Amino acid sequence: MIATDATVFPSPLGNTSVRRMVLETRELGFDSIVAIGQPGWQTGDFSVIGGTLIREPQMKAVINAARTNSSGKGLLVVNAGNNTFNRAIIQVKGVHVIRHFHKTEKNSFDHIIARMLAENHVAVDIDLRPLVLSRGVWRQKTIQRYKDIVRLYERFGFPLTLSSNARSVLELKSVREMVGLASLVGIEEPDVRVALATIQTLLSPVGPVQVVT
Amino acid sequence: MRDKKRYVLAKITPAWACPETKSLYLVVQEAITSLWGDVIAAGIQMAVVYGDREFCIIRCRRGCEDRLATALSTVSCLNEQGISLRSYAVSGTIHALKRRIEKCRKGPVPAAKELVIGERTFEAYYFPGQKVDVLEKGFKSRELLFLTETDIEEM
Structure with a gap:
C-alpha cells in the first residue's frame, strides 16, 4: 500500500456509499481507505480496510473492541481522552490508532505517551478535517496541538497517520492536498508519504524472526 | 510594477x-484570508479569471501557488451548499490550462433525471464511471447522496 486515507465514514455514517468512496479516493491518488463501520474487502488493486471507532473514553469498550477484532484484519481506532486513559489504551493489545488529541486537555499528550506509542507501535492520527472546516481560534488551537504532536513525533518516532475524516465525497482530500494541509502543522512531504503508508505497517507489523519446528 | 503571475486550475465538485465567478472569488478570498491572514492574502493577489460548471482558473502571484492551493483545499461551503475546489494543475498561461480542461473533461455535465426511492423523489445526475449524485427534490433540508449505479440497482 502506498497511500491510505486513515479514516472515512461511508453511509450510513456519512452521505456517500462505500463504493463511491472507493471510486473517488482512487482518482485522488490513494490505493486504500479505512472505512469506519464497514467490513474489509478488496476490489482490483484497491483495498477497503474495515475500521472500528471507539468514541467513548471507557476502557471496557476498548478492551471489548480489541477482543472482537482479535483477528487483526480490521483497524481499531480510539478517540483520545485524558492522560491516564491514553496511557492505558496504548497498552491494550489490538489498539492501532489514537486520534483527536486536539479535542483533549493539553496535558493528555506528553513525552511519556510519545515514548509508549513508539514502544507499542500505536499510531497517532492527524485528522485534517478541523483544519479544513474550522476557522479562527479553534483552527489556531488545533494547529498548535498538532505542532506539539509533530515535535514529539520527530523526537520519538512513533507512527503517524493522516486522515481526511470525510463523511462525504466533498470532504475527501487528494494526496497533494494532504501534503499541503500537513505542511500547515509542520509535517514535511517525505513524512507525509511515510504517514500515508503507515496503516500497512500497523496491520502487519514486522516482528522478530520466529523459528518454526 | 508588474509581477509574474501563475494560474491554478481547480475542479469544482x-x-x-x-x-458564479463572483461567489467563487468571495469564497476563495475568505479561505485565503482566514488561513494566511491579510498580509499574505494581499501578497497572493488572487483573482478568478475563468469559471465554468466544472472547472475554474485562479490567478495568483508567482511563488504563491502552493499557498493558494492549500487555501483552496479549505473551501467547503458556498452559499450553504457543500462544495470542494481541488487544484489540478499550475501553469504560466490561461491558454495552457484551457487545453488541460479539454483533456480532463469527461463530456458535458449530465441533465438531472427523476429517481424515486421509497416515497421520496430525487434528482439524479449520472456521471461517467458509474457515479450518481442524488439530490432530494424539495425546498428545505434536501438530502444529498453520492452513490454508484450499483448502489441504486441494489436499493
Whole structure:
C-alpha cells in the first residue's frame, strides 16, 4: 500500500456509499481507505480496510473492541481522552490508532505517551478535517496541538497517520492536498508519504524472526 | 510594477453546483484570508479569471501557488451548499490550462433525471464511471447522496 486515507465514514455514517468512496479516493491518488463501520474487502488493486471507532473514553469498550477484532484484519481506532486513559489504551493489545488529541486537555499528550506509542507501535492520527472546516481560534488551537504532536513525533518516532475524516465525497482530500494541509502543522512531504503508508505497517507489523519446528 | 503571475486550475465538485465567478472569488478570498491572514492574502493577489460548471482558473502571484492551493483545499461551503475546489494543475498561461480542461473533461455535465426511492423523489445526475449524485427534490433540508449505479440497482 502506498497511500491510505486513515479514516472515512461511508453511509450510513456519512452521505456517500462505500463504493463511491472507493471510486473517488482512487482518482485522488490513494490505493486504500479505512472505512469506519464497514467490513474489509478488496476490489482490483484497491483495498477497503474495515475500521472500528471507539468514541467513548471507557476502557471496557476498548478492551471489548480489541477482543472482537482479535483477528487483526480490521483497524481499531480510539478517540483520545485524558492522560491516564491514553496511557492505558496504548497498552491494550489490538489498539492501532489514537486520534483527536486536539479535542483533549493539553496535558493528555506528553513525552511519556510519545515514548509508549513508539514502544507499542500505536499510531497517532492527524485528522485534517478541523483544519479544513474550522476557522479562527479553534483552527489556531488545533494547529498548535498538532505542532506539539509533530515535535514529539520527530523526537520519538512513533507512527503517524493522516486522515481526511470525510463523511462525504466533498470532504475527501487528494494526496497533494494532504501534503499541503500537513505542511500547515509542520509535517514535511517525505513524512507525509511515510504517514500515508503507515496503516500497512500497523496491520502487519514486522516482528522478530520466529523459528518454526 | 508588474509581477509574474501563475494560474491554478481547480475542479469544482459537485459539477451540478454551477457557482458564479463572483461567489467563487468571495469564497476563495475568505479561505485565503482566514488561513494566511491579510498580509499574505494581499501578497497572493488572487483573482478568478475563468469559471465554468466544472472547472475554474485562479490567478495568483508567482511563488504563491502552493499557498493558494492549500487555501483552496479549505473551501467547503458556498452559499450553504457543500462544495470542494481541488487544484489540478499550475501553469504560466490561461491558454495552457484551457487545453488541460479539454483533456480532463469527461463530456458535458449530465441533465438531472427523476429517481424515486421509497416515497421520496430525487434528482439524479449520472456521471461517467458509474457515479450518481442524488439530490432530494424539495425546498428545505434536501438530502444529498453520492452513490454508484450499483448502489441504486441494489436499493
